[in-house]
Amino acid sequence: MDGPMRVLVTGGSGLVGRAIEQVVKEGERREGEEWIFLSSKDANLMSAEETRSVFQKHRPTHVIHLAAMVGGLYKNMRQNLDFWRNNVFVNDNVLQTAHEFGVVKVVSCLSTCIFPDKTAYPIDETMIHNGPPHESNFGYAYAKRMIDVHNRSCFEKYGRRYTAVIPTNVFGPHDNFNIEDGHVLPGLIHKTYMAKKEGKALQVWGSGRPLRQFIYSLDLARLFLWVLRDYDEVEPIILSVGEEDELSIKDAANAVVEGMGFKGDVIYDTSKADGQFKKTASNAKLRKYLPDFKFTPFKAAMKETCDWFVANYDIARK
Amino acid sequence: MDGPMRVLVTGGSGLVGRAIERVVKEGERREGEEWIFLSSKDANLVSAEETRSVFQKHRPTHVIHLAAMVGGLYRNMRQNLDFWRDNVHINDNVLYMSQEFGVVKVVSCLSTCVFPDKTTYPIDETMMHNGAPHESNYGYAYAKRMIDVHNRACFQQYGLRYTAVIPTNIFGPHDNYNIEDCHVMPGLVHKTYLAKKEGKPLEVWGSGRALRQFIYSVDLARLFVWVLREYDEVEPIIASVGEEDELTIKDAVDAVVEGFGFKGEVIYDTSKSDGQIKKTASNAKLRKYLPDFKFTPFKAAVKETCDWLAANYDIIRK
Numbered sequence: 001m002d003g004p005m006r007v008l009v010t011g012g013s014g015l016v017g018r019a020i021e022q023v024v025k026e027g028e029r030r031e032g033e034e035w036i037f038l039s040s041k042d043a044n045l046m047s048a049e050e051t052r053s054v055f056q057k058h059r060p061t062h063v064i065h066l067a068a069m070v071g072g073l074y075k076n077m078r079q080n081l082d083f084w085r086n087n088v089f090v091n092d093n094v095l096q097t098a099h100e101f102g103v104v105k106v107v108s109c110l111s112t113c114i115f116p117d118k119t120a121y122p123i124d125e126t127m128i129h130n131g132p133p134h135e136s137n138f139g140y141a142y143a144k145r146m147i148d149v150h151n152r153s154c155f156e157k158y159g160r161r162y163t164a165v166i167p168t169n170v171f172g173p174h175d176n177f178n179i180e181d182g183h184v185l186p187g188l189i190h191k192t193y194m195a196k197k198e199g200k201a202l203q204v205w206g207s208g209r210p211l212r213q214f215i216y217s218l219d220l221a222r223l224f225l226w227v228l229r230d231y232d233e234v235e236p237i238i239l240s241v242g243e244e245d246e247l248s249i250k251d252a253a254n255a256v257v258e259g260m261g262f263k264g265d266v267i268y269d270t271s272k273a274d275g276q277f278k279k280t281a282s283n284a285k286l287r288k289y290l291p292d293f294k295f296t297p298f299k300a301a302m303k304e305t306c307d308w309f310v311a312n313y314d315i316a317r318k
Numbered sequence: 319m320d321g322p323m324r325v326l327v328t329g330g331s332g333l334v335g336r337a338i339e340r341v342v343k344e345g346e347r348r349e350g351e352e353w354i355f356l357s358s359k360d361a362n363l364v365s366a367e368e369t370r371s372v373f374q375k376h377r378p379t380h381v382i383h384l385a386a387m388v389g390g391l392y393r394n395m396r397q398n399l400d401f402w403r404d405n406v407h408i409n410d411n412v413l414y415m416s417q418e419f420g421v422v423k424v425v426s427c428l429s430t431c432v433f434p435d436k437t438t439y440p441i442d443e444t445m446m447h448n449g450a451p452h453e454s455n456y457g458y459a460y461a462k463r464m465i466d467v468h469n470r471a472c473f474q475q476y477g478l479r480y481t482a483v484i485p486t487n488i489f490g491p492h493d494n495y496n497i498e499d500c501h502v503m504p505g506l507v508h509k510t511y512l513a514k515k516e517g518k519p520l521e522v523w524g525s526g527r528a529l530r531q532f533i534y535s536v537d538l539a540r541l542f543v544w545v546l547r548e549y550d551e552v553e554p555i556i557a558s559v560g561e562e563d564e565l566t567i568k569d570a571v572d573a574v575v576e577g578f579g580f581k582g583e584v585i586y587d588t589s590k591s592d593g594q595i596k597k598t599a600s601n602a603k604l605r606k607y608l609p610d611f612k613f614t615p616f617k618a619a620v621k622e623t624c625d626w627l628a629a630n631y632d633i634i635r636k
């Protein structure tokens with residue numbers, strides 16, 4: 001492909017999309033490149049016609065595909081059919097339309113939460129399809145896994161090198177902070193903000209014992225750009241801090257409390273589900289390619305996120 | 319649901335559909351029941367609009383969903399992307415429209431060829447998602463597996479008891495006998511017919527050592543009707559002869575040769591792929607429900623199929 005890239009980012013108004021927008025603005029953009037950030041206002045990607053229209057309008061050479069129906073543990077448990085169907089439509093529309101419009105490369109977004117539930121640890125990129133996912137989000141999980149099936153079969157038939165990244169738990173500004181439906185860190189941040197404001201205890205759902213690797217959205221954004229430019233494999237790549245940086249939910253809650261300057265009680269409601277106990281992922285493949293990549297220290301990233309939330313409470317998605 | 323069923327059969331003009339049509343005509347139909355057999359001429363089920371129209375026209379209470387993009391080993395190896403996409407669209411359209419139109423029950427059709435490649439034997443209904451399918455047909459395999467994902471998610475979210483049947487290798491009249499694209503039994507039947515007619519040797523692809531359980535389409539049809547009326551689980555059920563009736567491809571060749579009275583030479587072209595060496599399935603669940611069900615003896619079923627092909631050669635799909 002000659003000339004500079006024209007990159008379309010679906011889900012551009014979300015947690016990861018906004019982070020990519022920030023790093024592109026702050027120095028990652030190259031001469032002549034065009035970056036277009038779409039949101040659901042621009043097109044409903046569950047519709048093939050609307051997807052086609054938006055590709056026709058922008059004629060991208062590259063796509064970063066982040067758009068999805070996404071939710072935390074409790075929402076997934078209620079709506080597995082919707083998570084399956086809506087995401088399969090979005091993904092098929094974007095990948096198929098990209099191929100039809102001659103897009104050179106699509107980088108989609110998977111997640112370690114889609115891996116087999118019964119597995120050895122740490123998980124790595126070769127293990128995605130080795131067994132059923134966790135019961136709590138099997139609809140979402142299968143829809144995401146099928147991106148990899150589509151990529152492999154598209155490469156087989158057309159030689160297209162469409163690929164995907166697999167982040168662990170992402171956090172940062174511009175997240176969905178809705179307490180019922182959001183993920184663990186934005187949920188904790190929002191709840192701590194409310195607890196502090198109302199002078200009440202912070203109630204954490206679950207035991208606090210599950211383990212997670214957290215990746216700051218800005219670090220993930222920088223890695224997305226590297227994958228877009230320099231990662232040539234069709235097989236996806238895990239983007240995460242190392243196994244040695246795995247934290248418990250309790251560790252995360254403590255960092256949120258510190259980041260928000262919360263002085264009240266912290267209570268763990270053990271009647272609520274914990275979700276998967278661990279999802280430890282290996283970042284050996286990433287380290288093979290980028291041995292010197294530096295992740296933002298967790299507490300600093302948490303402080304930035306808390307500060308952002310406090311400063312932007314009115315406009316934050318919740 | 320009150321009153322007699324109105325049953326829509328998608329893929330009604332195919333191997334299994336024609337067998338169901340026959341058993342319904344020959345005594346399985348009950349008072350007041352209506353059975354509608356659709357073919358691709360009536361609707362292109364890859365299209366959501368056309369699927370909706372056909373549901374609007376017939377307003378079924380029940381659906382037997384057989385329509386699919388189907389092929390034998392060699393076709394699948396070339397076109398995994400198309401097998402994945404077209405079948406996912408067909409399945410989603412039929413299952414979703416069924417739900418929209420208040421269909422009480424849908425019985426879809428899976429296959430033992432969608433099971434994990436690396437597995438212990440015999441395989442049973444609980445093992446379908448326990449690992450990646452065989453490389454040769456993963457597009458088709460994942461699309462079929464996702465029917466079960468859809469059924470489970472639909473039951474979880476809406477309480478609908480949509481289910482599926484898992485036959486082993488089916489054969490019978492009205493099959494697709496195209497030698498390039500079809501399955502092993504119809505391929506053998508067609509090639510033996512031509513070899514006899516042209517006085518040439520019969521060339522069998524592969525070593526003849528691969529093992530299969532074969533089920534006669536007319537027996538499968540009777541089982542489909544039983545599942546529709548009496549089987550209440552959402553988890554699918556294997557419909558097959560027992561493990562003790564597993565045969566080699568060579569056994570099948572011998573039965574076809576006998577069925578036609580073919581006297582010429584039989585050559586095994588070992589340069590051609592065997593596909594999966596075995597796929598032994600347990601029919602224990604079926605036997606628990608129907609301990610006395612009688613399968614048509616293999617040689618008699620093969621003879622009927624050979625006779626049918628010879629009598630109908632001009633109109634067969636080839």
